[in-house]
Amino acid sequence: MNFLNEAANDYPGAISFASGRPAEEFFSLDSWLSAVPVYQAHAAKVSGESLPLAGRRLAQYGRTAGIVNALIAQQLRNDERIECDPQQIVVTAGCQEALALIVPALCRASGDVMLARNPTYIGITGVADFAGIEIRPVERHASESWEQALERTTARLRQEGKTPRGFYLTPEFDNPTGTVLSEAERRSIIAGCTAHRIVVLEDNPYGMFRFEGEPTAPMMTLDDSGCVIYLATYSKTLCPAVRVGAAVVPKQLFGSAAAAGRLRAELSERKSFVTVNTSQVTQALVGGVLLNEDASLARLVEAPRAHYRRNRDTLLSALETAFGERRGEVAWNRPEGGFFLSVTLPFDFGERETIECARDHGVIVMPMTFFSLDATRRREVRLAFSNAGVADIEAGVARLARYVDEKCCVAAP
Ligand SMILES: Cc1ncc(COP(=O)(O)O)c(C=O)c1O
Incomplete structure (x- = not known):
């Protein structure tokens, strides 16, 4: 977490998919x-x-x-x-x-x-x-x-x-x-x-x-x-x-x-x-x-849930636009709720890649290895969609796609 905070501080212009914070506009x-x-x-x-x-x-x-x-x-x-x-x-x-x-x-x-x-x-x-x-x-x-x-x-x-x-x-x-x-x-x-x-x-x-x-x-x-x-x-x-x-x-x-x-x-x-x-x-x-609220949060979560759903949909269609043609090489899940989805990339994504991505392309994502108990899941990243705006989600995925393109070109023989 410290590493990601440092990345966010070092590259303040970067769009972040790192933090799963709840959306603040619903704090009343x-x-x-x-x-x-x-x-x-x-x-x-x-x-x-x-x-x-x-x-x-x-x-x-x-x-x-x-x-x-x-x-x-x-x-x-x-x-x-x-x-x-x-x-x-x-x-x-x-x-x-x-x-x-x-x-x-x-x-x-x-x-x-x-x-x-x-x-x-x-x-x-x-x-x-x-x-x-x-x-x-x-x-x-x-x-x-x-x-x-x-x-x-x-x-x-x-x-x-x-x-x-x-x-x-x-x-x-x-x-x-x-x-x-x-x-x-x-x-x-x-x-x-x-x-x-x-x-x-x-x-x-x-x-x-x-x-x-x-x-x-x-x-x-x-x-x-x-x-x-x-x-x-x-x-x-x-x-x-x-x-x-x-x-x-x-x-x-x-x-x-x-x-x-x-x-x-x-x-x-x-x-x-x-x-x-x-x-x-x-x-x-x-x-x-x-x-x-009669001992139920159902009414209060309606608006934030609609917001998270819109963000999930925006993220899914941005991923489709950016990576649709290389599905298989790049894969992601379609969560039916919550704050997170995971994307599998065609190469290992660790600390070095996180910094390259933030520094050179202005987007921060979480390597799945940070959550892994045995250093597996090296090609996956977690994207949090809870606390980002539509424009940032679209731009952030486009930036990630440019980084992936660059990495794949460099890696190609
Ligand atoms: C799975 C999970 N458990 C627990 C927590 C911590 O929750 P709390 O703020 O209630 O301590 C989080 C926060 O992100 C979480 O994602």
């Missing part, structure tokens, strides 16, 4: 701030306290596991069909804090490792690295189910004296690839993880940004064995500055209510030494918005 800070007193009034009513006292409580240190858990539970029921009790939820400072709390709580013994799809979100790799925990890819052969791949990966790790404890994934509009896991794949992962007592971390920041097609059931709703922890965030649906996310722990972890309770207690305890509690002011903001 004034109206969201005015939702704080709405939550304050709600809290006063629920507790039977006066309005000023409820306000003073908001400004004080607060409950470590959070104060808007019941509203989050309602929103997850309405928007994601996830049934959970408020007690199952630990409110966190964004999803990133949830990862930072959960990974070391799961991997406590030496030899405990995390699994992830490959490539994977940088945030989980960073958390594991900082905690000194190894993160390994679940590689799947073409003919294999996820269950079989998990079986093979687990057996290999056991031979090395290692035990996989968690499997991180973003099943809906993955960062970095933009892909979706089918319901059959989700069920296969749950079966494999249940068999080996591996906790699935289901991260879902982009699920509400589906442009077309049928939604796939969240893994938590398919899980009968209690192996899925669901991770929610308001960073993309509202804005990242709220730093409000949530971890939903199953009622029974692998069939044990006591184990689930212990994990929740441990996450709260760890959190009490990291952030003490998630800001009650921004929890009140999220809570007030949820009260105003």
Whole structure:
């Protein structure tokens, strides 16, 4: 990430497809701030306290596991069909804090490792690295189910004296690839993880940004064995500055209510030494918005979703214009939602190519190797289309195409 920030600073005129930031024109800070007193009034009513006292409580240190858990539970029921009790939820400072709390709580013994799809979100790799925990890819052969791949990966790790404890994934509009896991794949992962007592971390920041097609059931709703922890965030649906996310722990972890309770207690305890509690002011903001919106974000995401869809369409047609004649040599996927797509180029694209592209052609893209756990995916790049204008998307792809042409000419014998 530092490398990309430096590239952006060194070449300020470059059009960037690097950052998956949400589009700022939909940040409605004034109206969201005015939702704080709405939550304050709600809290006063629920507790039977006066309005000023409820306000003073908001400004004080607060409950470590959070104060808007019941509203989050309602929103997850309405928007994601996830049934959970408020007690199952630990409110966190964004999803990133949830990862930072959960990974070391799961991997406590030496030899405990995390699994992830490959490539994977940088945030989980960073958390594991900082905690000194190894993160390994679940590689799947073409003919294999996820269950079989998990079986093979687990057996290999056991031979090395290692035990996989968690499997991180973003099943809906993955960062970095933009892909979706089918319901059959989700069920296969749950079966494999249940068999080996591996906790699935289901991260879902982009699920509400589906442009077309049928939604796939969240893994938590398919899980009968209690192996899925669901991770929610308001960073993309509202804005990242709220730093409000949530971890939903199953009622029974692998069939044990006591184990689930212990994990929740441990996450709260760890959190009490990291952030003490998630800001009650921004929890009140999220809570007030949820009260105003009948505990659903469906209405609020309509406009940004249309914007992301337009950007995806612009990007797809720009890619077709630029590379249509060499399809096969250059390939890309067509995500049905989210913020990202991936492009495969006819040559390896790493740090040197990123700099050449930014310096000589004025466009910045993310090498997929940055997300790869084993240095594969060398020819792929991630394009984020969430926070760019139409003209920039078109010009950026045209610039990328000129770079690809130049590279291919140079490479030709
Ligand atoms: C897959 C994924 N998970 C988690 C996060 C972090 O979210 P938060 O802002 O809630 O910490 C991001 C942010 O880009 C993301 O792409």
